[in-house]
Amino acid sequence: MNDNMSLGHRPRLDFPIALSPEMAQRRIEAGLQSTAQPIAATHFLAQCEITIRKEDRHIWSPHMSVIFESRPDGTHVTGHVGPGLPVWSLFITLYGAFGVFATAGLIFGYSQHTLQQTPWGLGLFAAALLLTILLYGSGKLGERLADPQTQMLHTFLRECLSDTPEA
DSSP states (O other), X not given: OOOXXXXXXXXXXXXXXXXXXXXXXXXXXXXXXXXXXXXXXXXXXXXXXXXXXXXXXOTTOEEEEEEEEEETTEEEEEEEEEEOHHHHHHHHHXXXXXXXXXXXXXXXXXXXXXXXXXXXXHHHHHHHHHHHHHHHHHHHHHHHHHHHHHHHHHHHHHHHTSSSOOO
16 A cells, blocks of 8 residues: 555545555455454445544544545555544534634624724734634644554554455
C-alpha cells in the first residue's frame, strides 16, 4: 500500500490500494474482530466510519471517515480524521456566533466613532476576537489530546489495508 496518510493539521487520507472496496471493508471488519484496541466502525456502501468505542471515547476523541472509490486502475481511498460531529458542530456554531458578534461590534463601534460618541461597541469586537482565539486554542488542545487515538486509528487502517494478505 502506498502510505500517503497525512497526520498533519486536518489529517487526510488519499492513496490507492490493491483491494476491491468490498475486500477493504471485509479487512476492516476482520481487523475489528481481532484487535484489542478500543476501535469501532460503521460500514456503508463504499464508506466506513472508524471511531473509538463509546465506552473509551472522550470529547476530544477522533472520528475517521474513509471512502473507497472504485476506479479502472483499482480502488482509491480518500477520507479525513477530525472531531466527532457534536464537537465539530459546536465549534462551527461558536465560530459563526463570534464572527457575527465581532462584525456587529465593529460596525457599531465605527458608527459610534463617526458620530463622535464613545465607541464602546468596539469592546464587543474585542471580546469576540478574544473568544475566537480561546476557541482556536481549545481546538488545538483537543487535537493534541486526540493525537494518540488518531495515531491508533491511522495504524489500524494501515494494517487492515496493507498489501500483505490476511493469514
